Amino acid sequence: MILAAVRGSDFGVTIADATLPDLPLVYANKAFERLTGYSFDEIVGRNCRFLQGPETSKKAVDRLREAIQNEQPITTLLLNYRKDRSKFWNRLQLTPIHDSDGALRAYMSVQIDITKDVSYTTVDHERQKVETLGRLAGGVAHELNNALQPIILMAETLRDEMPEAGDDLRPCVDSILEHAHFAKEVVAGVLTFARREQTKTDAFDLQEIVAEVIAFASEFLPSGVRVEEPNVGAGLKSIEAAVINVNRAAFA
Numbered sequence: 677m678i679l680a681a682v683r684g685s686d687f688g689v690t691i692a693d694a695t696l697p698d699l700p701l702v703y704a705n706k707a708f709e710r711l712t713g714y715s716f717d718e719i720v721g722r723n724c725r726f727l728q729g730p731e732t733s734k735k736a737v738d739r740l741r742e743a744i745q746n747e748q749p750i751t752t753l754l755l756n757y758r759k760d761r762s763k764f765w766n767r768l769q770l771t772p773i774h775d776s777d778g779a780l781r782a783y784m785s786v787q788i789d790i791t792k793d794v795s796y797t798t799v800d801h802e803r804q805k806v807e808t809l810g811r812l813a814g815g816v817a818h819e820l821n822n823a824l825q826p827i828i829l830m831a832e833t834l835r836d837e838m839p840e841a842g843d844d845l846r847p848c849v850d851s852i853l854e855h856a857h858f859a860k861e862v863v864a865g866v867l868t869f870a871r872r873e874q875t876k877t878d879a880f881d882l883q884e885i886v887a888e889v890i891a892f893a894s895e896f897l898p899s900g901v902r903v904e905e906p907n908v909g910a911g912l913k914s915i916e917a918a919v920i921n922v923n924r925a926a927f928a
Contacts (some may be wrong), residue, residue, distance in 0.1 A: 688712070688787035690724065694772070698723050699744070702782075711789055713759035724785070729757035729768070737810045740770065747772045747780050753794075765794040817863045824863070828856045 688708030692699040704719045712719070712727060728737065730856035732755050749771045756766040767790045773782040831852045838846050 683913050688785075688789075690719070690785050690787070691773075692724065692783045692785070694782050699783060708787060711758075711764070711787065714805075718759075725744070727756040727758075729763070730757070731755050731763065732757075740768070743770065744783070746770075747774075753790075763791075765791045766788050820863050821860065824856055828860070830854065830855065872892075 683705050685705060686707055688711045688730045689703075689705045690701050691703040691707055693702045700721050700723060701719055704716060709715060709719070725737075736752050736754050740750060740752055740754075749769075751767070751769045754766045754768055755763055757763055767788040771784050772780055773784055775781050831849050835846065835849045835853065838849065
């Protein structure tokens with residue numbers, strides 16, 4: 677009855693012989709074959725590590741090996757690979773089986789594909805991080821906006837009280853206002869991101885944008901450091917991007 681339940685289970689079930697070197701598999705049910713894409717003949721005689729791949733967590737594998745060495749049960753999550761090399765998240769429960777004398781005879785594992793659950797959790801976690809970042813950015817932007825208001829107001833008042841000519845401080849006040857208004861526009865862009873508002877998009881020449889960024893960055897690089905403009909390729913002539921009204925003259 678128990679064997680029939682294992683055979684008919686929707687979960688992958690395998691048994692590894694613990695009396696043989698490298699714990700070769702001696703049994704796998706049909707659900708495990710469907711889960712991995714391997715046939716019974718391709719499974720039997722192999723260690724379960726054949727399901728591992730480049731992105732399988734080394735830490736998770738190390739925990740699994742430690743549990744096996746200590747003859748302890750373990751439940752863990754592994755990124756495994758099917759025969760066609762497609763990836764799936766495997767919730768693995770491994771249990772040692774001892775005989776009546778306490779000697780280790782086998783390891784039984786139950787393996788469940790929880791890829792959909794992990795994908796949803798990952799997406800939801802990323803969404804929460806973005807929302808948190810948005811709230812943080814919104815709070816910082818409001819504080820900066822409050823700090824900029826008196827700077828702009830006092831600079832405008834100072835400029836209006838100055839005579840039109842003959843004052844050496846007027847260019848300095850104009851520069852303060854120019855950079856303050858630029859900072860205000862940047863803050864407005866941050867608030868747009870924080871509120872997740874729909875922004876207007878337009879097509880921009882990618883090579884031109886790269887050239888401008890390099891020209892701007894070069895002003896701040898130490899002498900002897902040169903940045904060469906890359907060729908972005910004919911297939912990337914333009915990109916769609918959000919338009920934020922920023923006065924580029926403030927960079928000068």
